[in-house]
Amino acid sequence: MSSIRERNKELILRAASEEFAEKGFAATKTSDIAARAGLPKPNVYYYFKSKENLYREVLESIVEPLLAASAPFNQPGEPAEVLRAYIRSKIRISREHAGASKVFASEIMHGAPHLSAERVAQLNAQAAHNIARLQGWIDAGRMAAVDPSHLLFSIWAATQTYADFDWQITSVTGKERLDDDDYEAAAETIIRLVLKGCEVSEAPARPGPEATPR
Template identity: 60%
Template sequence: MSRIRAKNEEKIIRAASRIFAEYGYAATKTAAIADLAELPKPNIYYYFGSKEKLYRAVLESMVEPLLAASEPLVEYSDPVRALTAYIRTKLLISKDYPYASKVFANEIMHGAPHLPSDIVARLTAQTRILTSRLSEWMEQGLMDRVDPKHLLFAIWASTQTYADFNWQITMTLGKEELDEQDFEQAATLITRLVIQGCAVKAVG
């Protein structure tokens, strides 16, 4: 892929993420995406073919980081290190992909009507891997026995809320946008709640 093509595709996906997040799939016009991306409207179809394919690209721009975020839980044998890295990575996704996160959340809240089956399969497989890993640590006595799926739900909710409910959080904090310190404080608190709340023990 040429550098120009990659740059334009990234610009379009970022613009599309914002427009889809603000207006939803049905109400989104490709002309609005082109205007925000500062590119001619034909470029949208040249690079992505259709609004549906562009929407999928936006979902994939969120799904790929979500899948990659699970790597610490698979790579590290120490649950404290793994969960700390996982929570921080999840928060970074909310920080770096705020609009794509909202698009993804809106898709899920509406029953995932446009979420391709292959993406559903990959996310489902990831969840099985994560719950298996958590269960393994519980069996080893490295953390309290809790429902691993509900623990994941709690982590997802507490990290993704910084993107999906950004307006509420910034309003409550009395600021226009979140900064590095806000995400650092969130990471520290959420990690503490999970580690201490589930009595997670370090290895070694």
């Protein structure tokens, strides 16, 4: 029974993410969410009680991946390794949580009225930690003296665009949807721009057993 419950909640959350992303909160109807999820309308209220609660759940569903994307900054690592992993995680979020990413972006643009104070504090604290880590590398001469805050904002913008502006990107590329190669090219392009622009050297490859001096 629990698996059916979780499956239905996931279907509703995904459908709600897409509906809210396309129409905004006010114009979205619970009946449209239910239809998109392929479930009866009462199920939406059974699991989420109200459209407002469902909207908040959509926001919650993207906060955890956003916080998890910063994991490379929370552990030891070379600047190139950390930035590479972070950018890849952010691109993955735009690909796998496109609807929720758009909803989150819209929420932020409107002053985050539905995002809890606790979540805002968590996100801000993580961003401050990431900025401090970047500043530490700058102070140690391990990367160029760029503004760490604006570097982080630029990474956000470059990766988030693959969720927020997917229609424009597919229109320009002439594709119905982006594929694995497109997302790989996006990640590698952003990584290259950031590492080269910040004068960060790639960590040297560790020698394999065959290269070990005898």
